[in-house]
Amino acid sequence: xxxxxxxxxxxxxLLVVMAGGMFLxxxxxxxxxxxxxxxVITLSPASASVAAGAPLQFxxxxxxxxxxxxxxxVNNILGxxxxxxxxxxxxxxxxxxxxxxxxxVTVKAVSSAETNPSGSAIVTxxxxxxxxxxxxxxxxxxxxxxxxxxFAATVTGTANTAVTWSVNGVAGGNSTVGTISAKxxxxxxxxxxxxxxxxxxxxxxxxxSQSASTTLTLTTSNTAPLxxxxxxxxxxxNPNTASYNGLFTTVTVCLPGTADCQIxxxxxxxxxxxGLRVLNSVLTTAPATELGTVRDSAxxxxxxxxxxxxxxxxxxxxxxxxxxxxxxxxPSVPIxxxxxTTFTVPITSCLSLGSGPSLDTVAALGANGILGIGTxxxxxxxxxxxxxxxxxxxxxxxxxxxxQVAPVPLVQQxxxxxxxxxxxxxxxxxxxxxxxxxxxxxLPYTNAAGTSLVPAGLLVFGIGTQSNNxxxxxxxxxxxxxxxxSNVVYDEFSFPSGGFVDTGLNALYVLDPHTLGIxxxxxxxxxxxxxxxxxxxxTYGANGASGTVTLNIxxxxxxxxxxxxxxxxxxxxxxxxxxLSTDYFDLGLPFFFGRSVFVGIAGTTAPKNVSAPNGYFxx
Amino acid sequence: xxESHGWKSMRTFWGVLLILVLGAAPGWAALGEPESSVxxxxxxxxxxxxxxxxxxxxxxQITDASxxxxxxxxxxxxKVFAVSWQGPFxxxxxxxxxxYFPYLQQYAQAQTGRRGGPLLIQNExxxxxxxxxxxxxxxxxxxxxxxxxxxxxxxVQ
Numbered sequence: 001x002x003x004x005x006x007x008x009x010x011x012x013x014l015l016v017v018m019a020g021g022m023f024l025x026x027x028x029x030x031x032x033x034x035x036x037x038x039x040v041i042t043l044s045p046a047s048a049s050v051a052a053g054a055p056l057q058f059x060x061x062x063x064x065x066x067x068x069x070x071x072x073x074v075n076n077i078l079g080x081x082x083x084x085x086x087x088x089x090x091x092x093x094x095x096x097x098x099x100x101x102x103x104x105v106t107v108k109a110v111s112s113a114e115t116n117p118s119g120s121a122i123v124t125x126x127x128x129x130x131x132x133x134x135x136x137x138x139x140x141x142x143x144x145x146x147x148x149x150x151f152a153a154t155v156t157g158t159a160n161t162a163v164t165w166s167v168n169g170v171a172g173g174n175s176t177v178g179t180i181s182a183k184x185x186x187x188x189x190x191x192x193x194x195x196x197x198x199x200x201x202x203x204x205x206x207x208x209s210q211s212a213s214t215t216l217t218l219t220t221s222n223t224a225p226l227x228x229x230x231x232x233x234x235x236x237x238n239p240n241t242a243s244y245n246g247l248f249t250t251v252t253v254c255l256p257g258t259a260d261c262q263i264x265x266x267x268x269x270x271x272x273x274x275g276l277r278v279l280n281s282v283l284t285t286a287p288a289t290e291l292g293t294v295r296d297s298a299x300x301x302x303x304x305x306x307x308x309x310x311x312x313x314x315x316x317x318x319x320x321x322x323x324x325x326x327x328x329x330x331p332s333v334p335i336x337x338x339x340x341t342t343f344t345v346p347i348t349s350c351l352s353l354g355s356g357p358s359l360d361t362v363a364a365l366g367a368n369g370i371l372g373i374g375t376x377x378x379x380x381x382x383x384x385x386x387x388x389x390x391x392x393x394x395x396x397x398x399x400x401x402x403x404q405v406a407p408v409p410l411v412q413q414x415x416x417x418x419x420x421x422x423x424x425x426x427x428x429x430x431x432x433x434x435x436x437x438x439x440x441x442x443l444p445y446t447n448a449a450g451t452s453l454v455p456a457g458l459l460v461f462g463i464g465t466q467s468n469n470x471x472x473x474x475x476x477x478x479x480x481x482x483x484x485x486s487n488v489v490y491d492e493f494s495f496p497s498g499g500f501v502d503t504g505l506n507a508l509y510v511l512d513p514h515t516l517g518i519x520x521x522x523x524x525x526x527x528x529x530x531x532x533x534x535x536x537x538x539t540y541g542a543n544g545a546s547g548t549v550t551l552n553i554x555x556x557x558x559x560x561x562x563x564x565x566x567x568x569x570x571x572x573x574x575x576x577x578x579x580l581s582t583d584y585f586d587l588g589l590p591f592f593f594g595r596s597v598f599v600g601i602a603g604t605t606a607p608k609n610v611s612a613p614n615g616y617f618x619x
Numbered sequence: 620x621x622e623s624h625g626w627k628s629m630r631t632f633w634g635v636l637l638i639l640v641l642g643a644a645p646g647w648a649a650l651g652e653p654e655s656s657v658x659x660x661x662x663x664x665x666x667x668x669x670x671x672x673x674x675x676x677x678x679x680q681i682t683d684a685s686x687x688x689x690x691x692x693x694x695x696x697x698k699v700f701a702v703s704w705q706g707p708f709x710x711x712x713x714x715x716x717x718x719y720f721p722y723l724q725q726y727a728q729a730q731t732g733r734r735g736g737p738l739l740i741q742n743e744x745x746x747x748x749x750x751x752x753x754x755x756x757x758x759x760x761x762x763x764x765x766x767x768x769x770x771x772x773x774x775v776q
Binding site: 374379509 | 665709
């Protein structure tokens with residue numbers, strides 16, 4: 001039998017078997033030598049199932065003495081259509097994107113020979129079955145520029161577990177965003193790109209529609225990534241309990257002077273408090289029992305009852321650790337370990353100050369700890385170091401298991417780790433990217449295909465100490481003795497000491513519904529104006545500097561309702577009206593999106609010859 | 620870490636303070652209490668008191684050495700109808716809110732998890748706000764039913 005391929009098919013296999021000598025010979029043997037046999041066409045496969053959108057190659061075998069051309073149809077429609085699927089001149093059937101009704105079609109090959117012999121095959125289109133599931137690790141991590149990170153992809157559901165790696169959608173990456181090998185070894189560029197967050201994607205080679213992405217933020221020695229999300233309690237789905245606009249980073253805690261360290265992610269970044277506070281329950285490789293102790297001259301360990309503005313509180317000992325963030329290290333700095341129950345919380349003082357919940361568990365705090373990087377060196381300062389105590393005083397000792405307030409010298413107070421770095425220790429710069437007025441799921445954010453990237457923010461240590469933390473044209477606002485702007489003016493109303501900026505505050509709390517007349521939301525503590533508002537404030541520093549700040553406040557119900565999974569909003573405002581003359585403009589995280597905000601530590605030399613003995617904000 | 624010095628001489632001092640605190644306990648309440656309770660607060664807060672007479676109310680302002688200020692608003696009927704505070708510490712709210720403290724406790728304890736904002740309570744019996752940041756707290760509370768009829772809550776500063 002002689003075979004001749006009469007098709008120009010690129011992918012192969014339309015075969016026409018010309019009835020050659022063997023067929024003729026057999027005919028001849030039957031004595032009917034003058035009859036030319038009619039072509040016969042068979043299709044292979046004769047029947048098949050194919051997933052919607054998937055290809056299927058047919059082979060038509062023509063037994064004929066004539067040269068013949070073949071035309072292909074689906075349900076007798078030449079070439080098929082988008083509903084039934086298409087078939088090429090080479091017999092390549094492509095199933096429709098969705099399953100047709102009925103789900104069975106007939107693919108037919110018709111010969112051009114006389115009598116138009118044909119062959120057909122039955123095709124059943126099925127819903128696409130995705131088998132491959134891809135996961136990538138580590139997720140949402142960071143690494144210093146110039147270093148390498150080994151990524152691993154796990155592919156399940158298919159025998160072929162090979163993946164193709166890409167960075168920001170470029171297979172193998174490139175010199176700007178970093179390269180990644182076939183085995184997943186990512187090599188960061190020597191200089192962090194802008195933005196410094198890249199998306200690393202693994203795509204299943206077995207099913208190229210299946211991939212997984214994660215983000216990697218490239219840091220320099222004085223930068224740490226900033227993540228915005230709901231925190232460790234996740235999205236509760238309830239605006240009354242969800243922690244929108246939570247700002248987090250990773251901190252390393254070491255036993256003093258040793259390499260015994262623990263990397264602790266999901267630490268809340270809070271410019272509204274001072275000092276590192278870590279939950280006892282998360283300290284494992286750097287356990288509280290092995291951290292340095294802080295004691296008075298009689299050997300009593302110093303305890304603290306930390307107050308928070310919502311009347312929640314944190315109780316636990318002051319201990320000493322080396323605190324490492326990015327490439328900066330604060331050696332032997334006092335921190336608070338929350339939830340250490342060596343001494344029970346003093347009910348008559350700490351509990352009645354903190355009438356709200358004790359933030360002593362991950363569930364209560366929604367984080368592993370709090371990194372306080374506000375405007376002062378110590379959390380309390382001279383008020384706690386002298387002979388006097390005050391209502392609300394935070395420091396205690398507990399001789400004979402009875403806790404009582406006690407003075408604590410400055411060097412023993414819980415302190416801002418930044419102030420104890422060897423360099424870059426005069427403050428911080430907070431950089432958050434711009435986000436849509438509709439919000440963002442989280443920062444950084446990437447979809448599975450590695451697109452729609454919203455980069456992480458950056459916590460930059462030092463102000464004017466390196467090329468990446470220059471103050472530029474920012475206005476320096478010296479804070480007053482309360483840590484606030486010296487004055488805020490809105491619509492001819494003047495609010496002395498009436499505001500501050502604070503990354504630990506989750507919304508723009510402009511507490512003056514009487515003046516502003518903004519509608520409260522019915523069922524949550526945010527504002528729900530009928531149309532988005534734009535408030536223009538003039539902020540004043542204690543140094544006389546002034547500037548204009550525009551605050552945008554959208555309808556929170558609309559924000560949450562449109563994108564129920566979103567955690568980051570640049571226009572979330574609060575709060576519930578109380579009828580009180582609540583004259584404050586507390587600028588929480590929404591204020592920080594799309595800005596660089598500097599927080600300078602008291603006692604450092606402020607830039608631009610500004611006198612700022614209480615510290616400063618600059619933006 | 621450096622040890623604190625002079626501790627032994629401080630011990631007597633703290634012992635005395637503790638007795639003062641415990642001894643003052645029955646008279647702690649301020650909000651909703653007679654004007655005379657203000658002096659108990661002053662004793663507890665150990666601050667300087669200043670009295671002001673305003674149209675429709677009297678104001679007692681207690682300032683302590685930390686710079687913390689507590690204001691207590693007294694109606695013509697002689698009842699403390701509002702309190703406010705501003706300073707480096709949140710004052711002892713059980714002391715300041717007296718019989719209204721359970722309203723705060725009930726509401727604040729019902730919060731599950733840290734939300735990241737100030738605390739605001741508004742119901743027909745008790746209105747409360749607490750905000751600010753470390754070293755700079757502020758808050759206010761008043762009892763609507765005790766508010767003199769010719770006053771609005773905006774007098775509470």
